[in-house]
Amino acid sequence: MVAMGARPLARSEVEVLVREVLRQRMAGRINPPPAREARVAAARGGQNAPNPLVVNVSARHVHVTPADLEALFGGGATLTKHRDLYQAGEFASEQLVTLVGPRQRIIPNVRILGPTRGYSQVELSYTDGVYLGIDLPLRVSGNHDGTPGITVLGPRGALTLDRGVIRAKRHVHMSQDDLSHFGVRDGDEMKLRIHGPCGVTFDGVVVRHHPRVILEVHIDTDEGNACDIESATNIELIK
Amino acid sequence: MVAMGARPLARSEVEVLVREVLRQRMAGRINPPPAREARVAAARGGQNAPNPLVVNVSARHVHVTPADLEALFGGGATLTKHRDLYQAGEFASEQLVTLVGPRQRIIPNVRILGPTRGYSQVELSYTDGVYLGIDLPLRVSGNHDGTPGITVLGPRGALTLDRGVIRAKRHVHMSQDDLSHFGVRDGDEMKLRIHGPCGVTFDGVVVRHHPRVILEVHIDTDEGNACDIESATNIELIK
Numbered sequence: 001m002v003a004m005g006a007r008p009l010a011r012s013e014v015e016v017l018v019r020e021v022l023r024q025r026m027a028g029r030i031n032p033p034p035a036r037e038a039r040v041a042a043a044r045g046g047q048n049a050p051n052p053l054v055v056n057v058s059a060r061h062v063h064v065t066p067a068d069l070e071a072l073f074g075g076g077a078t079l080t081k082h083r084d085l086y087q088a089g090e091f092a093s094e095q096l097v098t099l100v101g102p103r104q105r106i107i108p109n110v111r112i113l114g115p116t117r118g119y120s121q122v123e124l125s126y127t128d129g130v131y132l133g134i135d136l137p138l139r140v141s142g143n144h145d146g147t148p149g150i151t152v153l154g155p156r157g158a159l160t161l162d163r164g165v166i167r168a169k170r171h172v173h174m175s176q177d178d179l180s181h182f183g184v185r186d187g188d189e190m191k192l193r194i195h196g197p198c199g200v201t202f203d204g205v206v207v208r209h210h211p212r213v214i215l216e217v218h219i220d221t222d223e224g225n226a227c228d229i230e231s232a233t234n235i236e237l238i239k
Numbered sequence: 240m241v242a243m244g245a246r247p248l249a250r251s252e253v254e255v256l257v258r259e260v261l262r263q264r265m266a267g268r269i270n271p272p273p274a275r276e277a278r279v280a281a282a283r284g285g286q287n288a289p290n291p292l293v294v295n296v297s298a299r300h301v302h303v304t305p306a307d308l309e310a311l312f313g314g315g316a317t318l319t320k321h322r323d324l325y326q327a328g329e330f331a332s333e334q335l336v337t338l339v340g341p342r343q344r345i346i347p348n349v350r351i352l353g354p355t356r357g358y359s360q361v362e363l364s365y366t367d368g369v370y371l372g373i374d375l376p377l378r379v380s381g382n383h384d385g386t387p388g389i390t391v392l393g394p395r396g397a398l399t400l401d402r403g404v405i406r407a408k409r410h411v412h413m414s415q416d417d418l419s420h421f422g423v424r425d426g427d428e429m430k431l432r433i434h435g436p437c438g439v440t441f442d443g444v445v446v447r448h449h450p451r452v453i454l455e456v457h458i459d460t461d462e463g464n465a466c467d468i469e470s471a472t473n474i475e476l477i478k
Contacts, residue, residue, distance in 0.1 A: 126464035127366055138436050138467070170437075197377050198409075199442030200465070225365035226439070226465035228377070 050177040051215035053237055055192070056086055057224035058168065060128055062097055062112045062152065063121045063141075068161075069112070072097060072154025079114035086216050087173065089115065100151040101132030121164040122150055125222045129167065139166040140206060168220060171206040172237065173213040182239060185209075192217055195234040200227035205237070289416040290454035292476055294431070295325055296463035297407065299367055301336055301351045301391065302360045302380075307400075308351070311336060311393025318353035325455050326412065328354065339390040340371030360403040361389055364461045368406065378405040379445060407459060410445040411476065412452040421478060424448075431456055434473040439466035444476070 069077050072095075079093040095112045099122065107128060119142060129136040137147050149162040172190060174182070184190060186209035192202040205217065217237065219229070308316050311334075318332040334351045338361065346367060358381060368375040376386050388401040411429060413421070423429060425448035431441040444456065456476065458468070 126467060127460065130464075197443070201440040201442070202465075203438030203440070204436070221366065222461055222464035225369075225461035226441075228365060 048181070049215075050181055051175070053215060053217070053235055054086060055194075055217040055219065055229060055232075055235060057229060058123065058218050058220055060107070060110055060122075060124045060221070061092075062099075062110055062123070063117045063119070064112055065118065065120050066116045068120045068152075068159055069095075069116055071157050071159045072152060074156035077156075079112060079116060081114070082111070085113070087213055091115075095154075098153040099132070100153060101134055103133040105132055106153075107132065119144065119164060120159075120161055121166065122152070122161065123166060123168045123220075125220045126167060127222055134165060136165065136167040138169050140169050140171065140208070141166075168218065169206055170202055170204060170217070170219050170223065171208050172215070172217045174207055174209050174215055175213055176209070176211060178215045179207070179209055182207075182237065184239060188239075191238040192219070193236040193238055194227040194229065194232050195236075196228065196232040198226065198228040198231065202227075287420070288454075289420055290414070292454060292456070292474055293325060294433075294456040294458065294468060294471075294474060296468060297362065297457050297459055299346070299349055299361075299363045299460070300331075301338075301349055301362070302356045302358070303351055304357065304359050305355045307359045307391075307398055308334075308355055310396050310398045311391060313395035316395075318351060318355060320353070321350070324352070326452055330354075334393075337392040338371065339392060340373055342372040344371055345392075346371065358383065358403060359398075359400055360405065361391070361400070362405060362407045362459075364459045365406060366461055373404060375404065375406040377408050379408050379410065379447070380405075407457065408445055409441055409443060409456070409458050409462065410447050411454070411456045413446055413448050413454055414452055415448070415450060417454045418446070418448055421446075421476065423478060427478075430477040431458070432475040432477055433466040433468065433471050434475075435467065435471040437465065437467040437470065441466075 064072070069079065079091075079095055082092045082094045084091050091114045093112045093114045096109045097112065098106055098108045099110055100106050121141065121144070123141075124132070124134070124136055126136060134148055134150070139147060144163045144166075147163045148165045149160060150165045152159045152161060170192070172192075174184075179185060182190070184207050186207055188207045189203070190205045190207060192205045194200050194202070202219065202223065303311070308318065318330075318334055321331045321333045323330050330353050332351045332353045335348045336351065337345055337347045338349055339345050360380065360383070362380075363371070363373070363375055365375060373387055373389070378386060383402045383405075386402045387404045388399060389404045391398045391400060409431070411431075413423075418424060421429070423446050425446055427446045428442070429444045429446060431444045433439050433441070441458065441462065
């Protein structure tokens with residue numbers, strides 16, 4: 001694991017970073033992986049299920065506190081909606097940031113998901129981690145003990161998070177009706193079976209209960225590409 | 240699927256391509272995904288198995304005919320060894336090429352694997368395909384019917400392949416002893432179970448028999464990252 005320093009960057013340090021990034025980019029040495037928007041990948045109703053089974057691929061993204069948003073986008077900044085996500089009230093914002101890894105490699109145009117949260121968090125794939133040189137811990141959202149940090153650049157400022165960079169553990173959001181239907185409890189692990197030409201069964205899909213969510217599985221881009229989720233012929237969530 | 244033209248590029252067209260690539264690179268719009276060398280990811284002996292079970296992650300790579308090698312590296316060019324691969328006689332060469340996709344996006348530093356073959360072939364992950372804008376067909380090596388092409392740049396010339404760009408279907412190389420041990424035949428499909436924090440079971444692992452190979456599973460970088468193969472605690476190959 002490679003952790004960044006915890007203190008905020010000085011203006012001179014940001015200038016050095018940006019100059020280095022530009023220099024490397026000019027030299028063709030800055031080659032982050034492609035970004036991809038999350039999208040509804042497949043939806044199938046289970047037997048007598050209260051809700052359709054939807055699997056969404058989460059592209060790399062960032063969550064921010066109101067204070068961190070202001071540090072990046074200036075005083076009084078708020079998140080504005082780019083498009084709605086599947087869960088009511090959740091949205092991809094218009095606000096984009098640049099991530100600077102420990103090897104000074106950057107990934108630009110990383111979207112902030114709204115609304116703001118009580119913690120800032122950066123969710124990356126292992127492909128991103130290899131590129132940036134960060135050994136990503138596998139975590140449920142919000143569990144930041146021992147996680148690495150990263151530098152985030154916004155149009156009005158830079159921010160060094162001292163922790164909160166993770167690969168999100170595969171998970172499924174469930175309402176009480178969904179818990180009852182599948183016979184599981186919050187924190188249980190299930191299997192997600194993707195049938196198709198690149199068939200895969202994912203173990204360890206964590207059940208995350210919230211009274212106001214809709215049934216939705218989240219996997220990341222590595223997982224979505226490994227099983228070619230777009231070509232799936234059927235999908236099952238198995239206890 | 241986005242196919243490239245079949246005819247060779249004229250010098251003036253190559254110049255236009257390279258100028259465009261350089262222009263985009265200067266503007267910071269050329270951002271291919273990270274390259275990664277294939278590596279032995281895990282090895283476990285099965286029960287009474289004649290050979291250890293080895294899973295290797297294949298990073299994107301190219302195979303070439305002797306004629307295509309000369310088109311890229313000049314008359315009389317040969318492949319020189321960078322390092323040995325797991326199968327005897329196979330090697331990662333020192334020769335690197337640049338791939339130019341249909342959207343003029345490029346992936347530089349793609350390694351040619353040797354020795355030369357009777358066909359040229361480009362093996363990419365879906366992450367690469369998304370980046371380049373190529374809808375990759377899932378194929379066993381050498382099956383090029385209906386596959387897209389791509390432009391390949393070498394230090395001494397450019398080459399437009401009219402086909403041969405694939406995502407390699409997961410496969411396992413087996414000797415006769417391995418076939419007997421697992422009770423399978425060439426062309427059968429097996430399951431590869433990866434135990435660990437990102438546990439995954441891959442369906443459709445094609446058995447490929449050759450009298451002189453060692454038991455070896457090949458998956459690509461998307462698959463290797465989806466299951467975090469480096470963190471695997473056990474691996475099973477199941478009929």
